[in-house]
Amino acid sequence: MLQTINLETIASYAAFYLFAGMAIGFAGSVVYQRNPLYSAISLIGVFLSLACIYVTLASPFIAATQILVYAGAIMVLVVFVIMLLNVEEDLLSTKRLKSLTAVGAIMGLALASQAGFIYYAVTTSLNRSATGGTATSQPTMGATQAIGESLFTRYLLPFEATGLLLLMAIVGAMLLSRRLSTENLEKVVEHERELRHDADFN
């Protein structure tokens, strides 16, 4: 079937290939760079190109959240920890886990065949279904208002659960990363011991 090629088609494909190429390139750079700071900056590049792809997928809310949460909050935290700990460059030792090479090869082959099967299944089912493969234009779909309405009506319980999860994460992170001096630690241990002692008597 011969399709008329118009400017919109060329633009959407060009945008996809540009941002997809940027995402893959930056992702390769995340793995390739030895210096953790360089990988962190490459990861920010991946997040930004994915945000651009979300915009082309008519999801501006998700794109904005991607930039705010990932590139803004999470990566700042990562870079902060990298600088706080003064992480040294990654050194590769070749003797590490050499005995598992064969197992790794087999499992990699299994993963690759699964990926191939999923690709095959998706493409064939897309060709079969009439509506699944093409985006129908419905401009309100990704709008922030629609997302907000379903977030507070149909998906209220997951939303509340997410809030609880974040609270638990905050408390856990504070517990994990606090440092007590030796005398304070002894005070805490002594206090706990007294509490248990009292509980035993009562």
Next chain:
Amino acid sequence: MVPNLAYYLVLSGILFAIGAFGVVYKRNAIGMFMCIELMLNSVNLSFVAFSRYFNDTTGQMFVFVVMCVAAAEAAVGLGIIISIFRNRESLDVDDASILKN
């Protein structure tokens, strides 16, 4: 006419594979952490693509929840990394292969 769903799924798969390779390949804990974030993002991309092509906001809800989980993971994971570094003066995951300290 826009790129069809398979394009986005293939991109998502490639990013996920790069992330999975990085988790195995990286030696320090922060590098592994960043590769896990990469994998989470590739899954987000496929959620958004499905949500677009089936005209359903459920996929975007999933992305929202995944982002919150990633934020929680960042807080707790980096806390663990800091405490490992305090105890062992190293971020190499091989040095932390024994949980006892």
